[in-house]
Amino acid sequence: MLTAAEVRQQVEKQKKSRWNFEKILAHSSSEEAVKPLQKLLGPKGLYPTKKNGSLTESILQEIAKFQQGETELKTDKGGNIQAVIGSSNFSSEQLAENYTTIYNKVTELKPTG
Structure with a gap:
C-alpha cells in the first residue's frame, strides 16, 4: 500500500x-x-x-x-468494445477461453432490439 x-x-x-x-x-x-x-x-x-x-x-x-482477474470493458464513441483478453505468455486455449467468456458476457448484457 x-x-x-x-x-x-x-x-x-x-x-x-x-x-x-x-x-x-x-x-x-x-x-x-x-x-x-x-x-x-x-x-x-x-x-x-x-x-x-x-x-x-x-x-x-x-x-x-x-x-480474481476481473477486468473492465471499455467502449469508444462508436460503441466498439476494447478489452484485453490475455498476454503474450497465454496459451491458445487460455486466449480462446477468455475470448469466449467476454463474448458470452457481452451478449448476455446486450439489450434486446
Whole structure:
C-alpha cells in the first residue's frame, strides 16, 4: 500500500511501463488526498473514481475482484468494445477461453432490439 504522495513520486519519476502497479484503489473518504494525482493518472485511465469502481467504501472486495482477474470493458464513441483478453505468455486455449467468456458476457448484457 502506498500513500498518494508515494504514488505521485513513482509516476513522475518513471515511465508507465515501469510503474509497480496496474490499478489504484482508494477509499471514498480519501478522495481529497488523491485529487493531486488527477492530472497525472486521469489521461491514463488510472485515476480512482466512483464510476470505474476504484473509489469505493469496500476496498477489500475490490482487491479480491482484481486478484480474481476481473477486468473492465471499455467502449469508444462508436460503441466498439476494447478489452484485453490475455498476454503474450497465454496459451491458445487460455486466449480462446477468455475470448469466449467476454463474448458470452457481452451478449448476455446486450439489450434486446
